[in-house]
Amino acid sequence: MKKTDLDYNHLHSRLLEEMNARHIRNELKTDTIALLVFGACENHGDHMPFGSDFIFPMELAKRIATKSKKKNIIILPAIPYGVSLHHNKFQMTMSLESHTLEIIIEDLFNSIVRNGIKRILVINGHDGNIAAIESAARVIKDKHSEVVIACLEAWWVLVGEITNNLFEVWNGLGHGGEAETSAMLAVRPDLVNMNNAPIQVIPKLSDNVRIYWKFDELTNTGATGAPRKATVHKGIQALKALENVLLKFIDDMDRTNWKYGLLLK
Ligand SMILES: [Zn+2]
Numbered sequence: 245m246k247k248t249d250l251d252y253n254h255l256h257s258r259l260l261e262e263m264n265a266r267h268i269r270n271e272l273k274t275d276t277i278a279l280l281v282f283g284a285c286e287n288h289g290d291h292m293p294f295g296s297d298f299i300f301p302m303e304l305a306k307r308i309a310t311k312s313k314k315k316n317i318i319i320l321p322a323i324p325y326g327v328s329l330h331h332n333k334f335q336m337t338m339s340l341e342s343h344t345l346e347i348i349i350e351d352l353f354n355s356i357v358r359n360g361i362k363r364i365l366v367i368n369g370h371d372g373n374i375a376a377i378e379s380a381a382r383v384i385k386d387k388h389s390e391v392v393i394a395c396l397e398a399w400w401v402l403v404g405e406i407t408n409n410l411f412e413v414w415n416g417l418g419h420g421g422e423a424e425t426s427a428m429l430a431v432r433p434d435l436v437n438m439n440n441a442p443i444q445v446i447p448k449l450s451d452n453v454r455i456y457w458k459f460d461e462l463t464n465t466g467a468t469g470a471p472r473k474a475t476v477h478k479g480i481q482a483l484k485a486l487e488n489v490l491l492k493f494i495d496d497m498d499r500t501n502w503k504y505g506l507l508l509k
Contacts, residue, residue, distance in 0.1 A: 271316075276361050277364070278320060281320075282301075282373045291425065291439075304379070304483065304486055309371060365490075422473045429479045
């Protein structure tokens with residue numbers, strides 16, 4: 245076997261930006277899953293990088309693509325900007341309006357569908373993007389009912405719920421808080437400076453009714469939750485738990501050929 249064949253068969257990336265036309269010609273199948281990451285570029289406190297909201301989800305995406313049994317996942321380039329209007333008071337926050345992001349997502353979903361892909365999985369890294377993702381998905385789903393669009397909307401909420409007291413404060417919640425900081429410590433420790441981790445801030449908010457706060461109404465530091473409680477160990481546990489959720493989702497969907505509800509026979 246020539247070296248190029250070996251490279252092609254075994255070693256190439258699942259990232260679209262690193263694939264070539266030959267890879268795509270050979271691999272694009274009816275069961276291909278397009279995996280997208282939507283992030284943000286915003287202040288995450290003095291200890292975390294601005295790109296946290298796509299750096300961690302991209303790492304999660306790469307692990308899913310590698311570990312998924314069928315190796316039929318193609319990861320699209322991450323969108324590094326999101327709807328961060330609520331963080332605008334903090335320096336160098338780059339914000340898209342929600343309708344701008346919605347149009348970007350619709351355009352991407354349309355491009356995916358135009359290429360015959362009927363399975364779309366989103367890992368969202370940032371709270372402000374949730375509404376735009378949902379709106380875009382509704383539009384595409386209305387036009388192309390045969391396409392399945394799924395989204396892990398808020399890993400930072402889910403991870404506290406599925407890890408059984410892994411986090412010490414506020415179930416890990418918070419922007420640049422215990423869970424997010426731990427997650428970054430697990431995947432890019434070189435970008436986290438625990439010496440600068442801000443003090444704990446647990447905003448006083450209603451449990452049951454949502455207030456559309458501006459983040460500077462909640463904290464002066466750019467972070468909430470308990471960043472100083474973050475550890476690499478907690479981050480690795482969080483990563484594993486989220487990996488399991490996504491791999492199980494893909495396995496379960498594969499078992500029914502990505503049909504659900506009344507389409508199940
Ligand atoms: Zn964010």
